[in-house]
Amino acid sequence: MTTILATDFWTSIMPNVVANKDVFIQSTWETIYMTLVSGIIAGILGIIIGIALVVTAPGGILANRTTYWILDKLVNIFRSIPFIILLAVIAPFTRLLVGTSIGTTAALVPLTIGTAPFYARQVQNALVDVDRGIIEAAEAVGASPMQIIFRVYLREALPDLIRTSVVTVISLIGLTAMAGAIGGGGLGNTAISIGYDRFENDITIMAMIIILAIVFIIQILGDLWARKTDHR
């Protein structure tokens, strides 16, 4: 035990990681910060757009062909833009919104815009899976559209929503690794601009291990939660 915890041991197998400990602590926080903030904003946007897609779709409880068509196309367009290009393309918009187009906070804007449409589709798929008959039964007892959205759709789809949220957060962590391109920092940036570019391979590997650990924790917690809420 003593040998594993000893600094000597770590210095011998990962010399550069030990030398750059502060960088790792900071970049881990940057990754968590970017994931959390853009995840929450994109989550809210995605749920709103996802719900709107379901209720305005043909045969939906608030069917509206025009709204559906516009939302559907917008989601498709933004989902089709490669993230690394999106980073650059929306830079002026980012500057307008947060005052700068470089740095961790600036990365939040493209991360949100890159994630929200993806999540909206996932939410849409989860909600569409709620049996039409259940919606009809709610309508038959006099539920309003808002009541159907909050008390039926979101409630019935909750296990699926949790599962798709996990998928979305994991893919969001993947996107944060690209944020280094606009000076966003984070573990991805550390892995490339320090580990890869300077041939300090232990840094690249450590960055990967930390990202994997974060992903596994989210996956396990998400699965547990989804299973707990699922009564089908």
Add this chain to the structure above:
Amino acid sequence: MAANAPIIDLKGIDVTFKEADRTVRAVKNVDLEVAKGDIYGIVGYSGAGKSTLVRVINQLQRQTSGKVTVSGQNMGALKGKALRQARTKIGMIFQHFNLMNERTIGDNVMFPLLLGSKLSRHDKQAKVDELLDLVGLSEKKNDYPAQLSGGQKQRVAIARALANDPEILISDEATSALDPKTTSSILDLLKNLNEKLGLTVVLITHEMQAVKSICNKVAVMQSGEIVERGDLLTIFSKPTQQLTKEFIETSSQIDAALANVVAQPSIQHLQANERLVVLSYAGASTDDPLIAQLYEQFKVTPNILFGNVEILQNTPVGNLGLVLSGEGDAVDKALAYVKEQGVTVRQISVAEYQAELARKAAEADTNDEGEA
């Protein structure tokens, strides 16, 4: 609303669905009046427009034209909140139960009470307990629908439909996914609710057996139209439409008995003075000693082949298969007398009947191949 006005009054209802390349007229100019306290059965094969028609009652389906009046309210004119309020007085149950999977049984029944009921929290709980008790599922309150059998799920759905004390219950093929024993227990429950709460029930089904066991009135639907309607007894004892006869047959098995009878050699070689007939009768006409009269008055000997009697609405409805034999035109005279007594007489020519059976069998075969 006048005291004796129908609780549900549909006038000239038309429902048309526009699809990309065609328009489908699912309901065609239907009038329907359901009186308070009725259990009104609507029978028809799938695609006849039954479900569309009943969805017009609570406006889950808007009519293309026509007028829908429920409890004196013009439903077509209602929108938004007023419509939702009106819907709370019309309960509905479904073939696939449509319970919320992520809510417990108690919460499913509670659901309609969460939407704007003015009851206190405590009263709502009491109401849920009372409803679960009514359908016999008190001990399942904290279970989830996935843990229940089909019949139990339908009971929960009934409790949910009754949460807002509706005056009308619409049953959309509610027993079609259940086994015969469960079906009859659900039907008994509906009948019980009808008697105990004065609930008016509109029951759609393709099973004549269900109609026979609880309905007092029945309408037969085909291709969006009501082809025949009336009180249960009249429809069963004197059906006029081919489709109605088909539905009745599925529940009485008279044709199955006849098919057996005509296969027997003694029946295939009837003498000239012998006649194969089926007598159908309902209610009062069964009080006279009809069979005895045949011999006493006309010297006609009846040979009974098969028979059945069912009690519909406390009235016996029977079918009797006979071979009548007598001298000269005695049989014809006897049959004329029987008709005068209000009994429906169906004379059967064995050869024709067998040809008919063969034709039907061939038809069924090609249908099977078509499906396969």
